[in-house]
Amino acid sequence: MIKISRRAWLGMAGAAAAAGVVGLPPLQREGRAAPLPPRELIRLRNFPNVVLTTHEGEQVRFYDDLIKGKFVTINMMYSTCKATCPLTTANLVRVQKLLADRVGRDLFMYSITLDPKQDTPEVLNAYAKTFGVGKGWKFLTGKPEDIERLRRRLGFAWANQEMDKNKDFHTGNLRYGNEPLMLWGAVPGMAEPEWVSECILFADWPQNLQKDRQLIAQAKSRRASAAERAAPMTPMTRDHEHH
């Protein structure tokens, strides 16, 4: 049986980190100091503090300004996407309405473009207007290499290389989470808006549990009773190859 010493292991793990792989945080790489708290580790591994620009032209830092201390949703899209994105955006507008008084107050929605070269702040602003996006929901663009880093660290990525190259495969899921509570989940953005809302609220502050339940129950009963909601959502046509 091959045995590798602790020193060799430390060296190799450190090399991985030095080469830019998401690995050990710097303190541990140097082999000093007390373990970092888990929240800090999640920040280091998953939330690069890159500079992004919102559809309103504001410069923001991803972790400091958008994630830290917040209850959020994150998805990826691009304005020229013909398949999932427009339907998902429209669906998330319904979600935003369902969660009305929360979004912008203590729940923040972020849509990051997968096509930062095309999707300038102006393009994203027009896109947001087209869909009637309300307050508390930012569309974000940035340097392509920063966007790619965010994409992978936030897990809008697949191990299947062929699929991973196809932007359309990164537009399906909506991340929801609460940074201080270290609660992170995901739901397909095209699920029923009531269900998407319910899932998002799984990461809500615990003191809102009863209120959230009432909100969801009301949303469901409204849906059940609303005749105009009878038409089912248009089934999507997605010509993805399957893997």
Place this chain on the structure above:
Amino acid sequence: MRLLKYRLTKRQLDVLKNRQELIKAGISRRDLLKLGLMTSTGLLVEGLSVSRAFAQTNTTVSRSTSQSCGTRGSSLCVISPPIQPFLDLLPTPRDGTWRIQTPIALSPAPTVAPNTAAGEGRTIAHQAFTQFPPQKFYGITQKAGALSITSDPTIAPQNLWGFAIGTPEQNNPINVPGPLYVEHYNVPILVRNYNRLPPEGQNGGFGKPSVTTHLHNGHTPSESDGNPCNYFEIGQFYDQHYPNVYAGINSTHPGTGDIREALHTLWYHDHRVDFTAQNTYKGLAGMYLLFNDKDTGDELTGFHLPSFPQYDIPMVFNDKVIDPSTGQIFFDLFNLDGVLGDRFLVNGKVQPVLHVSPRRYRFRWLNTGPSRFYQFFLTDLTNLSANNTFWQISTDGNLLDKPYQVSSSRVSVSERVDVIVDFTGKAGKTFYIENRLVQSDGQGPSGGLFAAGQGDRLLKIVVDGPVVNDNSQNPANITAFYGFPNTTDAVRATRTFVFQNRGDWEINEKIFACDDIRFRVLRNSNEKWTIQNEGRSWHHPAHIHFEEFQTLSINGQAPATSPLVQKGRKDVARLESRDTHVVYFRFRDFVGRYPIHCHNVVHEDHAMMAHWEIVDTGADTNPRP
């Protein structure tokens, strides 16, 4: 692959120095080259490959690793520190190191209707409580605790979530795996499940303190099944009524049930919608054994299978990553492919040791995931060419028609296999349960096998126990267990389920929602389902709650019994690349809502699930729900 040619960082220089150490450790330059750790000119390749190759070579703990380590998908490059293997004894029920659940009196007394006033989180009345009044009552408390997973002094006790025996007031320590239920058919029980997990924000990085405990494989009324959507919160309790009856008891075999539906090896685990992977990885899983007058637990009676607990040893396998930055288990929160570990635990200990006598044993193998598939072989390192066969007697909870002699068994997430291993004449020898299935990311195994001795040795078995009587039956002489029920009765509906990735996880191009009942099955009717994996990359262990199916065909062929046993009754269709399974169901006795879902729990948590319902009126025949 980019080569690092000139500018070496300090860190990479350290690695170069470490090369000497690696070589001293027994890895040759040729090995390094082969693994892509070093180029032919003697330079190290860039960090990505270094760590990946490292993980592959580190056989002290993981050969078939785990980490694609930042190279593919969203996998983070978090590699466990070395852990000395084979230091700890396998916890077993035979010596009390795996605790057996014990009955208590419950106060307030359980009620048919949910006892909301007393803090019960259940919302649906028990449907079979009066018909099968519980004869035993248990309390079980889900809470946090610290447990040692190894005696290696460099690894700290792990902060886990587990099941403590009894009520919160009893304040017993947690168990991971949870306490073992040892139950008998026709002895209905009631389990009061208390949620006393720490509040949000104190999860150590992952896990949601909101739970629902599923009894996997149970013929259980829906409200007690542990449905993903029947979760309950901190401070609440939930009563689960397990009738422990054979399917058919209220239908085809009134009053007795069909003994051919007997289940023997079940397990329980958290099933909280969207958080099952995190919560089970954190420790919320245990086993549940069911005996009857054939599989008695006494080798002097019934089928004469090795006696419980002395010679009948349940084994829970799972893989974890220990975060070197915290010394605690690490969960890759943002990975959607599936999560692999690079350290292997059996019954909660890293690569433990089991001492046995030279006689027959029954091992019950369970894979609790989250995403790894295993293929278990018995390896003798002193004779790698030996074919160490054993007898597979079950698939999932169900005994086969008879024992089959095999060289290996494949177990995907949530599957179970019971085997009889004969150590007669093997005194003085050492064997390993070795996983030889190659899998390098959460999608599924690549299909290849490591050579004998080159896989991951998960459990060391030393045949150094005293010579003892063996009154168990030689499996070669067991010609029949119960036999299988027929699969020729007319079916009411034929349905197809396609498991697929369309940028998210879906079944039949649809997305899960708790309230979306996709189809309705008539109580006491038969159905034939085709369950398909549309994908090549991803494998999906498709689990259907409530009812065992019988496999009719796999990819058009009758299910095989060699080299892997595919025949039989199961609750998980192991959908490998592009597989199509056709299966036969009888939905009997109880009504209510159940899911079909992928048991790669990362896929399940991201909507690869569908709800259906057993009903008396309003059943449909939707062929592709």
